[in-house]
């Protein structure tokens with residue numbers, strides 16, 4: 001069977017999207033995803049979004065997200081923003097406020113100008129300070145490492161061998177947290193700037209990705225909680241250089257985070273192509 005595949009990115013994080021509202025494919029996505037992510041003439045995608053349903057009268061869209069290794073059930077911040085904009089281009093919504101249901105969880109979102117989408121997150125599920133790093137669970141699991149412990153300049157930050165570091169240390173973090181599917185974030189903050197530079201080695205991709213939305217949210221939480229940054233609007237610069245903005249909703253005493261919003265671009269990168277589910281390749 002031939003299926004149409006769309007090629008998208010959110011802040012540089014690359015996704016393939018398939019509209020399965022007609023339910024042509026059932027239950028094989030965990031196998032198909034690794035082949036769908038290996039694209040002709042485009043860099044590998046870093047995840048798959050499957051459109052399940054759109055209710056344009058209620059402004060609701062439903063998608064599932066899969067990692068390239070076939071795993072699912074985790075939150076993907078950039079994928080979620082792509083899903084919302086994809087739904088808005090697929091059907092005409094009467095409102096710019098759209099409810100997204102991703103892997104069964106509901107999120108409020110808003111379509112903004114310049115291809116940007118804002119997505120509201122519920123409060124993080126867990127936050128732990130361990131040694132000199134932080135673990136945050138925002139629907140996916142993140143370790144935040146303050147890069148100032150490892151490097152001295154922004155040049156060093158970009159030169160740092162994150163893959164080697166992940167290969168050598170991932171199991172150590174996994175064992176300390178007791179969770180296997182963790183993402184490693186290397187975050188660099190320069191004192192006189194309000195930006196955080198961020199590189200992420202993603203679970204399920206097992207490589208560095210161009211950007212990571214939940215990594216950005218988790219980093220903002222960790223750095224604000226540790227008083228490294230005091231602003232509640234935080235600009236995150238991923239290696240794609242397509243910035244993400246995290247808004248932290250803070251209580252009056254300025255002690256607790258009540259909720260978070262992730263904002264960034266979401267765009268179609270290339271025309272749709274056809275994928276053959278028999279040969280498991282793009283034609």
Ligand SMILES: N[C@@H](CCC[C@H](N)C(=O)O)C(=O)O
Nearest residue numbers: 076077078140203212213214
């Ligand atoms: N790219 C994502 C994170 C996707 C989930 C991650 N690969 C995991 O398995 O935890 C994002 O933008 O949040």
